[in-house]
Amino acid sequence: VTEAELLKLISTLPQPASAQLIRGIGDDAAIWRPKPGEDLVFTTDFLIEGVHFTVPPYSPADIGHKLLARGLSDIAAMGAEPRFCLLSLALSPAAGPRWVKAFYTGLFNLASRYNVALAGGDLSHTDKIASDIVVCGAVPRSKALRRDTAKPGDAIYVSAPLGRDWSRYRRPEPRIELGLQLRETATAAMDVTDGLALDLHRLCEASDVSAELTNIPVRRGATQDQALYGGEDYELLWTAPPQAAEPRGAIRIGTVAKGRRDRVALNAVPVPAKGYDHFNK
Numbered sequence: 001v002t003e004a005e006l007l008k009l010i011s012t013l014p015q016p017a018s019a020q021l022i023r024g025i026g027d028d029a030a031i032w033r034p035k036p037g038e039d040l041v042f043t044t045d046f047l048i049e050g051v052h053f054t055v056p057p058y059s060p061a062d063i064g065h066k067l068l069a070r071g072l073s074d075i076a077a078m079g080a081e082p083r084f085c086l087l088s089l090a091l092s093p094a095a096g097p098r099w100v101k102a103f104y105t106g107l108f109n110l111a112s113r114y115n116v117a118l119a120g121g122d123l124s125h126t127d128k129i130a131s132d133i134v135v136c137g138a139v140p141r142s143k144a145l146r147r148d149t150a151k152p153g154d155a156i157y158v159s160a161p162l163g164r165d166w167s168r169y170r171r172p173e174p175r176i177e178l179g180l181q182l183r184e185t186a187t188a189a190m191d192v193t194d195g196l197a198l199d200l201h202r203l204c205e206a207s208d209v210s211a212e213l214t215n216i217p218v219r220r221g222a223t224q225d226q227a228l229y230g231g232e233d234y235e236l237l238w239t240a241p242p243q244a245a246e247p248r249g250a251i252r253i254g255t256v257a258k259g260r261r262d263r264v265a266l267n268a269v270p271v272p273a274k275g276y277d278h279f280n281k
């Protein structure tokens, strides 16, 4: 098939539209018109065969879903509303038109739920499937949730028990609604993708604080080590003043303290900054 045929196939699939997308696929670049008074937030994420997934067990629709879900999880962590995405996809010889159709269907099904328009992208070929997505979200000016603004005395929360869940692993559910809710109360936030221990270390370092944990909520069927170091949870981790109203499902895991060398401790025992790291395996 030609690139033009693939583009035509993609354009015939049901997908969300947006009045802010002045010009989408079909020009040299997309034109997006932001609303006044908004900050835009951007994230980019890879999903590469042999690195992030293998086929099987991943279906093409799983891969399309997960690629966008990873980006949306970062948008949720910023307290932003997702707006559009740009997608680059390099196909392997094994991925023909049927694969492409299933991949985009998986992606568009998730995109429709959050009204994320596909504003553009690029297609290429390689020996293994490689995909990269840029997702843009919007927040009212200065309202984005950051990871460098936690304060001593804040309570620390996660959005669900942790530890890899094999159904969510292939089809993670981004916590968009929760992220929007947290704009009202959270002092800092991020998503848990590389393991609570490593991600909480990152938050503490960015905010120059430490974390005193008293409770690690472990998903049924997982171990505490998996909850701390496993990664791929796609849940939110945030801090908020202890008197602030907690959103439904919030699980308090500890308290923010002043910065010190052991950034994270569980019942006074240091928790190492280990987890999923592409460059240190």
Ligand SMILES: [Mg+2]
Pocket: 073, 074, 077, 190, 191, 193
């Ligand atoms: Mg993140």
